[in-house]
Amino acid sequence: xxxxxxxxxxxxxxxxxxxxxxxxxxxxxxxxxxxxxxxxxxxxxxxxxxxxxxxxxxxxxxxxxxxxxxxxxxxxxxxxxxxxxxxxxxxxxxxxxxxxxxxxxxxxxxxxxxxxxxxxxxxxxxxxxxxxxxxxxxxxxxxxxxxxxxxxxxxxxxxxxxxxxxxxxxxxxxxxxxxxxxxxxxxxxxxxxxxxxxxxxxxxxxxxxxxxxxxxxxxxxxxxxxxxxxxxxxxxxxxxxxxxxxxxxxxxxxxxxxxxxxxxxxxxxxxxxxxxxxxxxxxxxxxxxxxxxxxxxxxxxxxxxxxxxxxxxxxxxxxxxxxxxxxxxxxxxxxxxxxxxxxxxxxxxxxxxxxxxxxxxxxxxxxxxxxxxxxxxxxxxxxxxxxxxxxxxxxxxxxxxxxxxxxxxxxxxxxxxxxxxxxxxxxxxxxxxxxxxxxxxxxxxxxxxxxxxxxxxxxxxxxxxxxxxxxxxxxxxxxxxxxxxxxxxxxxxxxxxxxxxxxxxxxxxxxxxxxxxxxxxxxxxxxxxxxxxxxxxxxxxxxxxxxxxxxxxxxxxxxxxxxxxxxxxxxxxxxxxxxxxxxxxxxxxxxxxxxxxxxxxxxxxxxxxxxxxxxxxxxxxxxxxxxxxxxxxxxxxxxxxxxxxxxxxxxxxxxxxxxxxxxxxxxxxxxxxxxxxxxxxxxxxxxxxxxxxxxxxxxxxxxxxxxxxxxxxxxxxxxxxxxxxxxxxxxxxxxxxxxxxxxxxxxxxxxxxxxxxxxxxxxxxxxxxxxxxxxxxxxxxxxxxxxxxxxxxxxxxxxxx
Numbered sequence: 001x002x003x004x005x006x007x008x009x010x011x012x013x014x015x016x017x018x019x020x021x022x023x024x025x026x027x028x029x030x031x032x033x034x035x036x037x038x039x040x041x042x043x044x045x046x047x048x049x050x051x052x053x054x055x056x057x058x059x060x061x062x063x064x065x066x067x068x069x070x071x072x073x074x075x076x077x078x079x080x081x082x083x084x085x086x087x088x089x090x091x092x093x094x095x096x097x098x099x100x101x102x103x104x105x106x107x108x109x110x111x112x113x114x115x116x117x118x119x120x121x122x123x124x125x126x127x128x129x130x131x132x133x134x135x136x137x138x139x140x141x142x143x144x145x146x147x148x149x150x151x152x153x154x155x156x157x158x159x160x161x162x163x164x165x166x167x168x169x170x171x172x173x174x175x176x177x178x179x180x181x182x183x184x185x186x187x188x189x190x191x192x193x194x195x196x197x198x199x200x201x202x203x204x205x206x207x208x209x210x211x212x213x214x215x216x217x218x219x220x221x222x223x224x225x226x227x228x229x230x231x232x233x234x235x236x237x238x239x240x241x242x243x244x245x246x247x248x249x250x251x252x253x254x255x256x257x258x259x260x261x262x263x264x265x266x267x268x269x270x271x272x273x274x275x276x277x278x279x280x281x282x283x284x285x286x287x288x289x290x291x292x293x294x295x296x297x298x299x300x301x302x303x304x305x306x307x308x309x310x311x312x313x314x315x316x317x318x319x320x321x322x323x324x325x326x327x328x329x330x331x332x333x334x335x336x337x338x339x340x341x342x343x344x345x346x347x348x349x350x351x352x353x354x355x356x357x358x359x360x361x362x363x364x365x366x367x368x369x370x371x372x373x374x375x376x377x378x379x380x381x382x383x384x385x386x387x388x389x390x391x392x393x394x395x396x397x398x399x400x401x402x403x404x405x406x407x408x409x410x411x412x413x414x415x416x417x418x419x420x421x422x423x424x425x426x427x428x429x430x431x432x433x434x435x436x437x438x439x440x441x442x443x444x445x446x447x448x449x450x451x452x453x454x455x456x457x458x459x460x461x462x463x464x465x466x467x468x469x470x471x472x473x474x475x476x477x478x479x480x481x482x483x484x485x486x487x488x489x490x491x492x493x494x495x496x497x498x499x500x501x502x503x504x505x506x507x508x509x510x511x512x513x514x515x516x517x518x519x520x521x522x523x524x525x526x527x528x529x530x531x532x533x534x535x536x537x538x539x540x541x542x543x544x545x546x547x548x549x550x551x552x553x554x555x556x557x558x559x560x561x562x563x564x565x566x567x568x569x570x571x572x573x574x575x576x577x578x579x580x581x582x583x584x585x586x587x588x589x590x591x592x593x594x595x596x597x598x599x600x601x602x603x604x605x606x607x608x609x610x611x612x613x614x615x616x617x618x619x620x621x622x623x624x625x626x627x628x629x630x631x632x633x634x635x636x637x638x639x640x641x642x643x644x645x646x647x648x649x650x651x652x653x654x655x656x657x658x659x660x661x662x663x664x665x666x667x668x669x670x671x672x673x674x675x676x677x678x679x680x681x682x683x684x685x686x687x688x689x690x691x692x693x694x695x696x697x698x699x700x701x702x703x704x705x706x707x708x709x710x711x712x713x714x715x716x717x718x719x720x721x722x723x724x725x726x727x728x729x730x731x732x733x734x735x736x737x738x739x740x741x742x743x744x745x746x747x748x749x750x751x752x753x754x755x756x757x758x759x760x761x762x763x764x765x766x767x768x769x770x771x772x773x774x775x776x777x778x779x780x781x782x783x784x785x786x787x788x789x790x791x792x793x794x795x796x797x798x799x800x801x
Contacts, residue, residue, distance in 0.1 A: 026102075057084065211235050234252075237274070324419070374386035460668070478611065479514070550609075584597065634650050738751055748794045
């Protein structure tokens with residue numbers, strides 16, 4: 001006997017497995033691949049990682065993946081033995097069988113697709129079936145022609161009931177069947193129903209009939225009986241991926257032998273019809289879901305366009321009848337407020353009286369926060385209805401009653417619950433808006449009006465316009481702030497919702513962005529922390545945000561967009577361009593958290609950056625790209641205008657002065673080339689003399705007259721002395737940063753420390769430094785943060801030598 005087998009690690013087993021292994025993201029991006037697949041295809045690992053699997057398919061396989069494999073995978077969680085072709089590195093084709101499983105990490109909720117690839121060069125299933133079909137065609141060309149016609153007709157069906165006619169014709173023309181019947185398995189029930197015309201017939205799977213036995217066995221059943229009408233029946237299951245969807249029963253008026261090739265043809269009929277039936281089910285489901293998604297989206301949009309609680313409830317009823325129900329009724333029972341009932345259609349019929357036990361059940365279900373399902377209601381007159389809670393913000397506002405209709409019966413409980421939840425939220429939004437819109441308006445205005453950082457290297461201009469028809473304020477806001485002496489943060493955001501909650505969320509989000517921005521982080525890191533922050537309050541979730549950081553010394557611009565329209569960059573000598581990189585989902589979304597990234601580029605001095613909300617570019621009935629094109633054209637046309645003029649001209653052209661259908665804010669930043677003075681002063685009073693001399697000589701070199709220089713140098717010296725004494729307590733190991741710039745007829749001086757100021761000790765001789773600075777300079781801003789204090793001073797200079 002030989003020696004012990006060599007041990008192999010799990011990684012070796014994975015890499016050298018007799019089949020290809022790939023790990024994919026839900027969008028098809030390859031994140032892992034084993035050596036076997038690389039050897040089969042001739043690709044290098046670094047060539048595949050990061051590419052989408054679609055790029056490795058042949059054209060036919062790519063189409064099949066997008067139209068069949070991917071939808072089946074996301075609906076069923078796995079697919080088995082799917083024929084596919086991969087393109088090798090040398091351009092040749094690798095026939096294969098593909099198995100794929102969609103996995104979800106229970107801890108993170110992340111999805112990944114595990115794909116197994118088997119080399120099917122010598123054993124492709126469809127080639128064997130094609131070969132068998134060719135052999136059978138040699139024996140009976142007429143049968144094959146009939147079946148081919150059936151397959152062609154089945155491939156074109158879009159509804160399950162259309163499967164009957166092609167199969168019935170094939171049963172008669174190919175097999176000489178006296179009668180052909182199609183039975184379909186009812187989803188969720190162990191029952192077959194007879195498809196086609198005539199009275200509906202149901203057949204349990206535990207019945208002794210050959211149709212029930214064929215469905216239970218998943219194979220052809222030949223049945224002979226003492227019957228004058230149909231003494232012989234052959235029943236084939238309708239199969240797809242080993243799943244039985246129904247059966248087809250071929251009945252013959254006399255006994256006759258059934259050859260093996262006929263049995264195989266009948267199996268083929270079942271397989272082909274089963275695949276067509278499966279596609280029809282998928283199509284019907286896709287059509288149903290598309291209709292539901294479109295209806296829900298339109299419902300939300302139309303309700304949001306309607307102002308006022310009563311008006312919005314009436315609008316809801318009008319939208320539901322007759323598309324969803326023959327009759328709809330909204331009953332609102334608001335604590336401390338008058339109740340409201342709206343029903344439709346009219347005609348004088350009395351409103352439905354919902355029994356107290358049904359009301360209690362609906363309200364209890366809505367309050368628990370658990371699963372919600374429609375509660376059936378069957379009044380004495382026999383009319384069928386469903387009652388759902390109208391929920392919003394962990395409260396039950398009332399009930400929504402829908403009388404039965406074909407659409408309601410087939411809609412499914414998930415759709416109806418989603419509909420009621422959306423209706424509840426939009427009704428509650430209207431209620432809150434009527435109560436607090438004035439408070440929200442005042443809050444929003446206070447948030448939008450504030451001082452920008454003072455720095456000669458950039459200028460800021462803004463425009464804000466509320467929606468013309470809105471009785472509530474929106475959630476649009478902008479901000480620009482200093483992150484460090486050499487970097488500023490720029491942000492424009494749009495909070496979901498309106499009214500007091502949106503305005504409150506604006507303030508929290510604006511403060512959060514300022515707090516999270518740091519010299520060590522960046523835009524992507526800020527967005528990741530914002531994802532965590534919005535979990536603490538409901539109003540911040542789904543917020544869209546465009547955030548950028550501009551380095552004033554180098555011109556490096558780093559940015560990231562969370563579900564927000566792209567910033568527009570105007571660089572000297574270049575066409576206006578949108579910044580499309582570093583895009584991810586809105587704040588707080590699962591998709592967004594996984595994809596936070598940032599992009600960077602260097603912008604020339606003289607460049608202008610425009611950040612805005614969707615109200616500037618979105619118009620009902622047209623593509624968003626049309627609005628973006630208009631913005632780029634207008635910005636390019638007025639690019640040489642003063643910054644304030646540019647923003648006003650763009651705003652006036654794109655949004656009427658009285659407002660558009662949505663709030664709009666626009667923030668423009670212009671990056672300048674301003675001369676700079678820099679000095680790091682040790683925290684010792686004797687060092688002030690050298691700093692004063694250097695600053696005076698630099699100001700003289702910039703053409704500032706002696707009268708102005710004296711006051712500017714005195715103010716800067718006093719600010720540095722305050723930092724040495726109060727922030728550092730004369731600690732010579734610390735430094736005070738001094739910067740100065742001259743731009744547009746003004747000198748700006750910034751004095752920054754990183755210490756913690758001691759309480760002032762005012763005496764007759766001390767404590768008047770800030771008063772002196774205020775007299776020497778035109779503007780004085782003191783920013784005391786957790787990481788130190790920054791004093792910003794600005795003086796307009798009347799003349800330059």
